[in-house]
Amino acid sequence: MRYSRLADLVRLAMQMQGRADGLSLDDIGQTFEVSRRTAERMRDAIRDAFPQTEEISEPGGRKRWRLPPGTAGRLADPTVDDIAALHRGAELARKSGDLVTATHLDTLSDRLRARLPGKTRARLEPDIAALLEADGVALRPGPRERIPAETLNTxxxxxxxxxxxxxxxxxxxxxxxxxxxxxxxLAMLLGEGRQYLVAFSAFAQDVRLFALAGFERIELTDDVFERPEDFDLSAWMQQSFGIWQEDVHDVVWRFTPEAAADARLYMFHPTQVMTDEPDGSLTVSFRAGGLREMCWHLFRWGQQVEILSPDTLRQTMNELNDAAKVKLPH
Incomplete structure (x- = not known):
């Protein structure tokens, strides 16, 4: 049986042409989330459509396949959705304060737009505006930091x-x-609110966070920095709720039956476990630090969430509640 999903095959052809080292069957299986047999059928479909497909043999008998440049022809032309996605990414980057990335995405969009037929270009702008508005990107309010482009570039x-x-x-x-x-x-954490650099501190001999807005001078040295072999950014970030790196706690929240359906849609933390309780409430548990940031998030749930543990989180929440109380005039 041949593999017949045209959209997947077009995407596979683009990837086989766009990567100098080609794709293996494992790559195809992982990208399209298919079995090895289906990956073989997809590869065979590409080879039937493009006889010029090149086979690359690696040590150990593993094979990869690629298409020479230009093989896919007009299939490689960008679509309106492709251009709109770049505009969407640029707008999100701009609103998060990452003006450098926004500029690069705008430039890439211009290059791709130049490949479009004239009629498609003519209708492009209103289509993009409509897509951005539908996504809420063009109208999204909210504060953000302004980080100098020189800081980000350096x-x-x-x-x-x-x-x-x-x-x-x-x-x-x-x-x-x-x-x-x-x-x-090591990395920059960009987005809404505060933005940070993750870096190894020679003084602390450990990985720390540095607010991007706090840099008043940055000079590159000639000394090579060797990334710690055991450092994994994803694993390091999973120790925290948001960006704060603190002692890790066993955290348990319980959302009321009225809020359970809404809470179930959230990814509060990568290690979270959600449990539906008999009364319709929802229990969420995970391990992380960053108690104050947890409290800031929990404020939005009001009386719809209860902190079951740890006690220190409940205490922090009470302290912030007391500090937030405003004495109203009579």
């Missing part, structure tokens, strides 16, 4: 080059300025 250059940086950084909480701090940059 940090990206350091991360890509794999070098240490010397910085002057002002701490957000205390306002104290640390001069000539020696950091090994």
């Amino acid at each position: 940090l990206r250059e350091a991360i890509l080059a794999g070098v240490w940086i010397d910085v002057d950084h002002r701490a957000r909480a205390s306002g104290l300025l640390s001069r000539n701090a020696h950091l090994g940059p």
Whole structure:
């Protein structure tokens, strides 16, 4: 039986043409979430459609397949949806303060748009505007930090080059300025609200967070920074709720039956376990630090959520509640 899903085959042809080292059967299976037998049928369908498909043999007998440049012809032309997706990404990057990424996405969009037929280009702008508005991107309100493009560019250059940086950084909480701090940059955490650099601190001999808005000077050095072999950004981030790195706690929340359906739609934490209770309520449990940030999130649920553990989270929530009370005039 031949594999017949045209959309998947077009996407596979694009990937086989776009990757210099081609794709293996394992790559096809993982990308399209299919069995090895189905991956073989997909590969065979591509070879039937494009006899010029190249087979690459690797040590150990493993094989990969690729299409020479230009093989897919007009199949490689971008669609309106492709251009709209780039615009959507650029708008989201702009609203999160990442103007550098937004500019790169705009440039890529312009390059792809130049490949479109004239009639398609003519209807492109209203289509994009409608898609952005439907997504809520164009109208999305909310505060964000403005990070200088020079800061983002310099940090990206350091991360890509794999070098240490010397910085002057002002701490957000205390306002104290640390001069000539020696950091090994690992990644940037961009998005709504505060934005941070994840970096190895030579002084602390550990990975720390540094607010991007706090950098007053950044200089690249010639010293190679070797990323810690045991450092995994995803695993490191899973220790926290949001961005705060603290001692990890066993956290348990219970949402009322009225809020359970809504809460079930949320990914509160990658390690979460959701349990439906007999009375219709929902229990959510996970392991993480960042108690204050948990409280900030829980405020939006009001009386619809109860903190079952840990006690320190309940205490922190009570303290923030007391601090937030405003004495109203008579």
